[in-house]
Amino acid sequence: MKLWDLRTPALVVEAAALRANLDTMSSALPGSRLRPHVKAHKCTTLAREQLAMGHPGLTCATVREAEGLAAAGVDADILVANETLDAARVGALVAAGHRVTLAIDSDATLGAARRGGVREVVIDVNVGLPRCGVAPDQAGRLADVARAAGLTVRGVMGYEGHATAISEPKQRSEVTAAAMALLAHAHGEVGGDIVSAGATANFDQNTVATEIQAGSYVFMDSYFGEFGLPFIQALFVLSTVLAVNTKAGYAVGDAGLKSFGMDHGNPNVAGGKTWFLSDEHITFAPEAPVEVGERVRVIPGHIDPTVAYHEMIHVVDGDEVVESWPVDLRGW
Amino acid sequence: MKLWDLRTPALVVEAAALRANLDTMSSALPGSRLRPHVKAHKCTTLAREQLAMGHPGLTCATVREAEGLAAAGVDADILVANETLDAARVGALVAAGHRVTLAIDSDATLGAARRGGVREVVIDVNVGLPRCGVAPDQAGRLADVARAAGLTVRGVMGYEGHATAISEPKQRSEVTAAAMALLAHAHGEVGGDIVSAGATANFDQNTVATEIQAGSYVFMDSYFGEFGLPFIQALFVLSTVLAVNTKAGYAVGDAGLKSFGMDHGNPNVAGGKTWFLSDEHITFAPEAPVEVGERVRVIPGHIDPTVAYHEMIHVVDGDEVVESWPVDLRGW
Numbered sequence: 068m069k070l071w072d073l074r075t076p077a078l079v080v081e082a083a084a085l086r087a088n089l090d091t092m093s094s095a096l097p098g099s100r101l102r103p104h105v106k107a108h109k110c111t112t113l114a115r116e117q118l119a120m121g122h123p124g125l126t127c128a129t130v131r132e133a134e135g136l137a138a139a140g141v142d143a144d145i146l147v148a149n150e151t152l153d154a155a156r157v158g159a160l161v162a163a164g165h166r167v168t169l170a171i172d173s174d175a176t177l178g179a180a181r182r183g184g185v186r187e188v189v190i191d192v193n194v195g196l197p198r199c200g201v202a203p204d205q206a207g208r209l210a211d212v213a214r215a216a217g218l219t220v221r222g223v224m225g226y227e228g229h230a231t232a233i234s235e236p237k238q239r240s241e242v243t244a245a246a247m248a249l250l251a252h253a254h255g256e257v258g259g260d261i262v263s264a265g266a267t268a269n270f271d272q273n274t275v276a277t278e279i280q281a282g283s284y285v286f287m288d289s290y291f292g293e294f295g296l297p298f299i300q301a302l303f304v305l306s307t308v309l310a311v312n313t314k315a316g317y318a319v320g321d322a323g324l325k326s327f328g329m330d331h332g333n334p335n336v337a338g339g340k341t342w343f344l345s346d347e348h349i350t351f352a353p354e355a356p357v358e359v360g361e362r363v364r365v366i367p368g369h370i371d372p373t374v375a376y377h378e379m380i381h382v383v384d385g386d387e388v389v390e391s392w393p394v395d396l397r398g399w
Numbered sequence: 400m401k402l403w404d405l406r407t408p409a410l411v412v413e414a415a416a417l418r419a420n421l422d423t424m425s426s427a428l429p430g431s432r433l434r435p436h437v438k439a440h441k442c443t444t445l446a447r448e449q450l451a452m453g454h455p456g457l458t459c460a461t462v463r464e465a466e467g468l469a470a471a472g473v474d475a476d477i478l479v480a481n482e483t484l485d486a487a488r489v490g491a492l493v494a495a496g497h498r499v500t501l502a503i504d505s506d507a508t509l510g511a512a513r514r515g516g517v518r519e520v521v522i523d524v525n526v527g528l529p530r531c532g533v534a535p536d537q538a539g540r541l542a543d544v545a546r547a548a549g550l551t552v553r554g555v556m557g558y559e560g561h562a563t564a565i566s567e568p569k570q571r572s573e574v575t576a577a578a579m580a581l582l583a584h585a586h587g588e589v590g591g592d593i594v595s596a597g598a599t600a601n602f603d604q605n606t607v608a609t610e611i612q613a614g615s616y617v618f619m620d621s622y623f624g625e626f627g628l629p630f631i632q633a634l635f636v637l638s639t640v641l642a643v644n645t646k647a648g649y650a651v652g653d654a655g656l657k658s659f660g661m662d663h664g665n666p667n668v669a670g671g672k673t674w675f676l677s678d679e680h681i682t683f684a685p686e687a688p689v690e691v692g693e694r695v696r697v698i699p700g701h702i703d704p705t706v707a708y709h710e711m712i713h714v715v716d717g718d719e720v721v722e723s724w725p726v727d728l729r730g731w
Contacts, residue, residue, distance in 0.1 A: 074485060074731055106678060128679050149679060150641045151653070152692050153406060172642060175691035197674065197682050199642040199651050228677065309482045310504060310531040319531050321483070324704040330661040330676065342529065344662065345560065346438060346703050347460050347481060350529050359507035360484050371678050372656040375708060378730050398710050399406055 068388040075307040075362070076322035078377040078394075082384045084301035085285060091297050092284045093120045095271055102126045102146060102263060104282030107371050109396035110380055111139040113285065118143055126263075126280040130156045135396040137165045144168070146263065148224055148280060150176040150191065150199050158184025168221055172201040177213055187219045189261055192253040194225035194246035203249045207256025222261030225250040226280070231268035234294050240272040247275035268294055288370040290331045302380075303364040304334070304373070306349065308357050318357050322365055323347040328372025337364040400720040407639040407694070408654035410709040410726075414716045416633035417617060423629050424616045425452045427603060434458045434478060434595060436614030439703050441728035442712055443471040445617065450475055458595075458612040462488045467728040469497045476500070478595065480556055480612060482508040482523065482531050490516025500553055504533040509545050519551045521593055524585040526557035526578035535581045539588025554593030557582040558612070563600035566626050572604040579607035600626055620702040622663045634712075635696040636666070636705070638681065640689050650689050654697055655679040660704025669696040 073079070092101060103117040106128035114125055114136060124144035127133045130153060133145050137160050145167045147157060152175070160167045162184055170191040171177045180188055190210050193200030201209050210220045227246035233239040247264065254262050265279035268291065273279060283291055286302035304327065306320035320336070323344045327334045333341040339351040349365060357363065367373040374380070375397055382390040405411070424433060435449040438460035446457055446468060456476035459465045462485060465477050469492050477499045479489060484507070492499045494516055502523040503509045512520055522542050525532030533541050542552045559578035565571040579596065586594050597611035600623065605611060615623055618634035636659065638652035652668070655676045659666045665673045671683040681697060689695065699705035706712070707729055714722040 076731060149653075152639055152641070173691055176641070179692075193644075197644070197647060197649055198677060198680055307484055309484070309508070312525075312529070315529060317529055321481075324660060324662050324701070325707045328656060328661065329704070330656050345530060348530055359505055360511075369656070372661070375657040399408060 070305070070362070070383055070386045070388060073305060073381055073388065075305050076326040077305045078302065078374065078380045079305045079364070079383050080286060080302045080380055082382050082389055084299040085382065088284050088287070088298045088301055089116065089120060092270065092281060093122070096279055096281070097121060099123055099278055102278040102280050104128070104280045105132050105136070105396060107282030107374065108285055108380070109374055109394050110392050111136060111141060111395050112392040113380070114141060124278065126282070129399055131399050132396045133157065133160060133167050137163065137167075139395070146170070146189065146224070148226070148263065152176070152179045154179040154183030154185050156183070161186055170224055171209070171213065172199050173209070174212065177209065177216065177218075181216045181218060185218070187221055188213055189221050189224045189259070189263060190253065190257050192223050192225040192250055194227050194249045194264070195230070196226060196228040198226070198228065200225060203253045206253035210257040220257060220259050222259030222263070223250060223254045223257050224261070224263035225253070227264060227269070227273075231266040236295060239269055243269045243272050247273060251275050267291060267296065267298070283370050286370045286374075288331070288367045288373070289335050290368055300366060302370065303337070303366060306363050306365055308359055308361045308363060309348070311357060311359055313356070316352050317342060317350050318353050320349045320351065320363055320365065321347060322349050326373070326376055327365075327367050328369040328375070330372065331368035334368050335366045337366060339363065402637070402694070402715055402718045402720060405637060405713055405720065407637050408658040409637045410634065410706065410712045411637045411696070411715050412618060412634045412712055414714050414721055416631040417714065420616050420619070420630045420633055421448065421452060424602065424613060425454070428611055428613070429453060431455055431610055434610040434612050436460070436612045437464050437468070437728060439614030439706065440617055440712070441706055441726050442724050443468060443473060443727050444724040445712070446473060456610065458614070461731055463731050464728045465489065465492060465499050469495065469499075471727070478502070478521065478556070480558070480595065484508070484511045486511040486515030486517050488515070493518055502556055503541070503545065504531050505541070506544065509541065509548065509550070513548045513550060517550070519553055520545055521553050521556045521591070521595060522585065522589050524555050524557040524582055526559050526581045526596070527562070528558060528560040530558070530560065532557060535585040538585035542589040552589060552591050554591030554595070555582060555586045555589050556593070556595035557585070559596060559601070559605075563598040568627060571601055575601045575604050579605060583607050599623060599628065599630070615702050618702045618706070620663070620699045620705070621667050622700055632698060634702065635669070635698055638695050638697055640691055640693045640695060641680070643689060643691055645688075648684050649674060649682050650685050652681045652683065652695055652697065653679060654681050658705070658708055659699050660701040660707070662704065663700035666700050667698045669698060671695065
């Protein structure tokens, strides 16, 4: 299949750039130092490739992601790095022989895990982001309660999202360090082998975590593109030009609000300037003349919610579509 | 099934509010005066309900929507109200006996329609929104070329999206009127029975169009909620509270950036104030205390790209889930 044969809008990833990103991260964080986050790609095929590179574990954001991996027969040490009250679904995976560890951060989520048949947990610690996570000074107590309830506490996790959102490297590093000091303290109270944290943005700055939950590095986006990271923009949305208005200086492509996560703002057209998006269209000013029927590449502002709109990821090498992978871990 | 049994995040629509919205619009625009736009709900079951209310036609934004309706055996006069170069897919539906009319706005999209086996078209006219559409003074020429090529030209369409985005009613009405003057002029040159335009926002202001392409009225959202329209907020995302931080004054629900179209900004928590969203979480300040495990309702900022993230629409009456409809027209 050729690039030209793809229906648009289509998620397209450059094979060489993807390969380079996978290699760069695996070299920096070999083996269990990296627990790849599947939420960025929601793709079992790509998760298998990450495991094949020597990383024994995977991170999931949803129970559905863990269920999908298990249903596909993926053999990994899976961490569901968020709380859920629907823990019986995790327990069902455990009962079926899969190793799935669940984050807990309160008596309520602990109780749901226990009643749901979960056996292994990590204590999710609030390290500064106003989201889930027990207060650092309560982590030890929660671990004690969990162990008393018969759960195995494998360690701690703490997502420093307030640090990883900082584009300036030195400040990002400092806020990461402050957050990880809280996590290290909690780990001292909780015990266990796992200190799980981090992200693509600070993969080489977080030296406290035993494992980094990085996901976006595989694809990158225009937001992370400004962080000065050693990863290459690998993913685009391929769009067909539907209309050209030479007089007014714009063209229209067939990829809109239902093709892109918009929380980081408009996506960027390669070779053009984005004006605005409608549900199924992007209006942009092309730098050089374009024609109706031509294909343009659009760089998403935020990878994760972009991928979640699409059914397939097409891996391309020049004009050749070398593989097409289902985005099979969507939904909840 | 009870509301409580739903997995979250879940799209939930209030049965009575949906019924009221359908009735209000059908009373205002009976029969062929309304061509309901399926892009808002992407749901064959709901499209059938709209047809059952006496509207003979439907509007689609994508070829996939038309294919899905046809595959489900929906018998309607379908208008694909956007251009496509992939017109052979529309031609295949026509060859299979479905009535599908396609928008064209250039020699290139006309050629694609003709080569693809499309038989009926409308001339899409640019009435002021910088998007697709032929210049009004070129519409007659394009219709002549289309007829000479053997296509049936059913009339014109022109989407006044620059008018329907205006929240102030009087200004919205004036910009609508100016846009429709352009469309009426083009219609004079093109001929045909159809003058298709409009949206929920100006359903009672656009008196030039013979048919209004309204979609959002069925569900509404926080954006249209400020327009003073006679439709009720019917759709919510149901979310489970995962964490409560009383000291810091926030709670966290399990619905995030992958549950909401974000181009109109943050969704609004009923009974709370939204702080920010992460991929799978919403952090908000509750007005009254909430507990872990409680369900909260979140009102989307923009319906269309919100629905496109979800697999099912659950129709509820109080605590009862009375029906669950697949969102089966997603993708491209």
